[in-house]
């Protein structure tokens with residue numbers, strides 16, 4: 001199955017989220033087992049997306065969670081609260097959360113376990129910085145991050161864990177897209193070490209490079225930011241990626 005999703009980061013009001021979903025109804029969306037589509041709205045739009053997307057083959061995620069079940073954690077949200085909203089998956093370990101909000105590998109591991117305990121899927125982001133790549137430590141960095149994120153999680157449960165390789169230098173406006181060759185190399189190493197986990201690529205995925213990335217043998221999905229924030233862009237990438245895979 002090929003996974004294709006987008007995180008909206010801190011973008012979209014509820015009307016904007018509803019409009020995105022409305023556009024998806026005008027397309028014939030692929031379904032499992034061919035593909036699994038997902039969107040990861042900000043917390044405030046999750047319920048809107050869930051309600052408006054009823055009947056669509058679309059999973060809904062959240063962008064963060066606290067590992068504790070409840071308690072005095074002002075500003076935080078538990079897995080049970082996300083499950084109650086109908087979330088299917090929770091993104092953790094994104095480089096922006098690691099760099100801007102101090103999310104550690106230990107926190108990612110605790111969150112992954114809490115997410116799995118409630119029957120949701122963790123979407124675990126990993127990726128090396130430009131400095132780590134330049135000194136030849138890209139493989140070592142992502143293998144360490146994945147190992148720490150999955151520590152103590154048995155193989156049977158790892159199948160529910162999505163890994164997203166997102167090199168930090170490839171993310172966002174200032175990012176430079178990773179070449180398919182660079183993605184293939186890192187994905188091969190990760191797939192060899194963690195064969196149970198579906199492995200997605202993210203970081204400047206676009207209409208221009210999605211087909212080449214989707215065609216790579218160790219890429220089980222694409223995790224898209226800016227290029228999929230408009231529904232038309234998302235649908236274009238879905239169509240191109242799946243037809244690239246069908247040509248393999």
Ligand SMILES: O=C(CO)[C@H](O)COP(=O)(O)O
Nearest residue numbers: 007171172204223224225226
């Ligand atoms: O999280 C991401 C995908 O949703 C990632 O940060 C990539 O963002 P993009 O570079 O804007 O595609």
